[in-house]
Amino acid sequence: MSGLLGMYSDVVGEDVVDHLRQLAEPLAGMKVVHVNSTKVGGGVAEILHRLVPLKQELGIDARWEVVSGEDEFYQCTKGFHNALQGNQVNIPARLLKVFEETNRENADKLRDTLEDADFVFIHDPQPVILLRNCPDRKGKWVWRCHIDAGRPYRPVWNYLRQFVAEYDASVFSLAEFAQRLPHNQYLIPPSIDPLSEKNTGLEPEFIDSVREKFGIDPARPMALQVSRFDRFKDPIGVIRAYRLAKKFSPGLQLVLAGGGATDDPEGEAVLEEVRAAARDDDDAHVLMLPGDAHRTINALQRAADIIIQKSVKEGFGLTVTEGMWKGKPVIGGDTGGIRLQVINHQTGFLVSTPEGAALRIRYLLNNRARLEDMGAKAKEFARENFLLTRHLREYLTLLVGMSHGQEDRISLG
Amino acid sequence: MADEMPAREVFAVKDCALAAIATGRRAQDLAEFSNVLQMVHPGSIYYHFWGGLLRPRFDDREYNNDFAIWVRHPQGLHDETLAERLSVVDPTDFPTMEELRAELVELVEERLYDSERLRLVNADMPFNFIRSQIVVFNTRKVMEEPSMLAAALPAMSLGSVFYHVIDARRRTEGGVDDFRAWLGGLGDGYAELCNEVANIDPYFLSLSEMRHQLAAIFGRHFEGGPR
Numbered sequence: 147m148s149g150l151l152g153m154y155s156d157v158v159g160e161d162v163v164d165h166l167r168q169l170a171e172p173l174a175g176m177k178v179v180h181v182n183s184t185k186v187g188g189g190v191a192e193i194l195h196r197l198v199p200l201k202q203e204l205g206i207d208a209r210w211e212v213v214s215g216e217d218e219f220y221q222c223t224k225g226f227h228n229a230l231q232g233n234q235v236n237i238p239a240r241l242l243k244v245f246e247e248t249n250r251e252n253a254d255k256l257r258d259t260l261e262d263a264d265f266v267f268i269h270d271p272q273p274v275i276l277l278r279n280c281p282d283r284k285g286k287w288v289w290r291c292h293i294d295a296g297r298p299y300r301p302v303w304n305y306l307r308q309f310v311a312e313y314d315a316s317v318f319s320l321a322e323f324a325q326r327l328p329h330n331q332y333l334i335p336p337s338i339d340p341l342s343e344k345n346t347g348l349e350p351e352f353i354d355s356v357r358e359k360f361g362i363d364p365a366r367p368m369a370l371q372v373s374r375f376d377r378f379k380d381p382i383g384v385i386r387a388y389r390l391a392k393k394f395s396p397g398l399q400l401v402l403a404g405g406g407a408t409d410d411p412e413g414e415a416v417l418e419e420v421r422a423a424a425r426d427d428d429d430a431h432v433l434m435l436p437g438d439a440h441r442t443i444n445a446l447q448r449a450a451d452i453i454i455q456k457s458v459k460e461g462f463g464l465t466v467t468e469g470m471w472k473g474k475p476v477i478g479g480d481t482g483g484i485r486l487q488v489i490n491h492q493t494g495f496l497v498s499t500p501e502g503a504a505l506r507i508r509y510l511l512n513n514r515a516r517l518e519d520m521g522a523k524a525k526e527f528a529r530e531n532f533l534l535t536r537h538l539r540e541y542l543t544l545l546v547g548m549s550h551g552q553e554d555r556i557s558l559g
Numbered sequence: 560m561a562d563e564m565p566a567r568e569v570f571a572v573k574d575c576a577l578a579a580i581a582t583g584r585r586a587q588d589l590a591e592f593s594n595v596l597q598m599v600h601p602g603s604i605y606y607h608f609w610g611g612l613l614r615p616r617f618d619d620r621e622y623n624n625d626f627a628i629w630v631r632h633p634q635g636l637h638d639e640t641l642a643e644r645l646s647v648v649d650p651t652d653f654p655t656m657e658e659l660r661a662e663l664v665e666l667v668e669e670r671l672y673d674s675e676r677l678r679l680v681n682a683d684m685p686f687n688f689i690r691s692q693i694v695v696f697n698t699r700k701v702m703e704e705p706s707m708l709a710a711a712l713p714a715m716s717l718g719s720v721f722y723h724v725i726d727a728r729r730r731t732e733g734g735v736d737d738f739r740a741w742l743g744g745l746g747d748g749y750a751e752l753c754n755e756v757a758n759i760d761p762y763f764l765s766l767s768e769m770r771h772q773l774a775a776i777f778g779r780h781f782e783g784g785p786r
Contacts, residue, residue, distance in 0.1 A: 165716040168696055169576055321687035324581035333579040333689065480634075530767070543576040547692045554602045554690075559697035 151203050157340045158535050169542045170204035172558055177207045179263040183272035185212050190269050190292055196339050200538055211256055213273045215248035226271040229302035230295040253279030274309045286314040286548050294461030296322045319462055320483055332544050337537035338467050343440035345471055356445035360431055366397035367511055370450035372443055375404045375417040378459040383500040385423045390504035395511045403433040403446055447472045452510055456503050460484050467532040470524035475517055477506045493524035570702035570741045575695045575722040577610055584688040589636055589677045593667045595688055601656035602690035608650045609725050610691050612766055622646040623762035634684040638677060641670040651734030709781040712774040717766040724761055724769055752780050
């Protein structure tokens with residue numbers, strides 16, 4: 147098998163790729179357009195970079211378009227993002243006007259393509275009013291929400307809901323995020339791309355060089371949390387867990403690795419607190435990495451013995467799947483999408499406190515065989531459930547399903 | 560004149576994929592759970608019994624349907640009694656989803672009547688009712704002889720395994736998998752093979768384990784070539 151699908155076939159197996167080909171057969175030649183607000187950076191762009199070419203290789207006429215706007219447009223949509231996650235954000239009427247006007251301008255540029263498409267996927271709130279600006283659309287329109295919208299700030303959601311309600315369907319990552327809407331709400335969890343820089347296999351020499359660069363001793367165990375410096379990720383709790391565990395495993399090292407949080411005014415303050423908490427300990431490494439340090443993160447995950455994601459609130463937490471894909475057990479906060487990935491006592495442990503995390507670190511370090519076994523199970527679990535091919539399969543199922551109306555059972559051929 | 564043999568029935572391998580759809584209905588306590596259960600889309604009952612096999616789960620699950628798992632979960636209702644009763648419900652015992660629904664509601668109502676605690680307890684983690692849409696498609700692979708399954712099963716997609724082992728129980732007479740339904744129609748020569756297939760308990764295996772076990776059974780049976 148050649149091409150992009152052939153590369154995935156090597157990772158997930160030929161049966162999985164054959165399944166995709168057959169599912170895609172009735173969709174051959176269909177015009178499918180994805181619209182989001184950026185070609186680079188962020189999880190949505192990362193997924194579309196692979197998803198669109200894969201759909202093309204399956205015979206679907208897939209395209210990817212991007213909306214753009216001025217600073218005030220992004221200020222407004224950043225406000226939407228925070229409000230959907232539950233923050234009380236009041237967006238001035240002036241910014242809403244810019245938002246609506248920017249959608250009108252983008253619709254003028256994209257109208258022909260969008261109105262002609264069989265399916266249009268609008269990703270997140272930024273382009274949500276394109277639908278209202280394409281009155282002669284012939285296809286079905288789907289709003290794909292990538293945000294944890296389980297408890298949105300109501301005034302902002304009520305504003306956005308009027309536009310979302312006009313769609314033919316929407317897609318949320320988890321049932322907990324679904325809303326009251328007058329159409330089908332499909333559930334499609336996110337995924338990782340096993341061929342991306344963040345997840346592809348690495349040469350042992352590169353992993354060693356990353357260890358060396360950050361002063362991590364390869365002869366001693368290391369626990370790693372990769373996440374923004376955000377209170378919801380509880381980095382201070384992770385340091386407390388590490389301290390409690392280190393009493394019993396003096397060789398233990400901790401790495402807290404995160405990127406710059408330019409859109410998070412609290413990020414700097416949290417980073418300072420974390421640095422202060424780790425200051426007097428040479429084995430606690432706080433790493434501020436650039437946004438494109440994917441290979442470095444990949445190497446750190448592969449160098450770790452245990453992955454921690456001790457969030458107290460989490461949308462999905464794809465760093466958990468990333469760790470599992472590298473064959474590591476994960477100690478995760480018992481919240482949100484982490485519960486879907488960490489199967490307690492199987493692929494890792496769910497914990498509610500730093501004390502719980504410390505207990506599990508000690509347990510794993512003292513039961514190497516169990517650590518290895520959990521890591522192997524975690525990798526297989528990620529392979530079956532959280533890779534891009536599963537994500538693609540669910541998009542294809544949705545497309546076939548929506549092409550056949552509301553029936554529960556659709557028989558093709 | 561030689562007798563004309565009737566055309567032998569072949570086994571057409573099909574495949575399927577499930578789309579999960581939120582119903583928007585949630586339950587935080589047992590009374591609410593009972594109310595939603597009485598009116599939720601029948602596809603939701605199917606999904607919570609069987610859909611679990613096609614979505615993230617782990618092999619060693621203790622209870623075989625989502626309702627029992629939630630009722631038992633420490634952040635659900637934490638009630639072992641009802642979880643145990645729900646977990647032994649075999650959906651293939653009920654000819655229709657409505658009859659299955661009635662049985663579930665009866666078990667829940669009975670427990671609500673018995674337990675004062677359950678009338679008061681609020682789950683930290685609500686139960687989200689989900690329904691599914693199933694897309695079935697033809698793989699164009701046709702098995703003319705049972706022995707051909709020995710070669711085909713190891714490479715069969717998990718969607719095909721789901722369709723022929725799990726979904727089949729809703730479609731076939733007697734609620735059996737498609738393999739036994741086919742073999743049974745080919746005469747008594749495959750009774751032993753059917754018995755072996757019947758020993759696979761679909762409730763506690765992942766689809767890949769089911770595929771592995773089926774492949775092993777057919778492989779052993781046809782080791783000496785087609786029969």
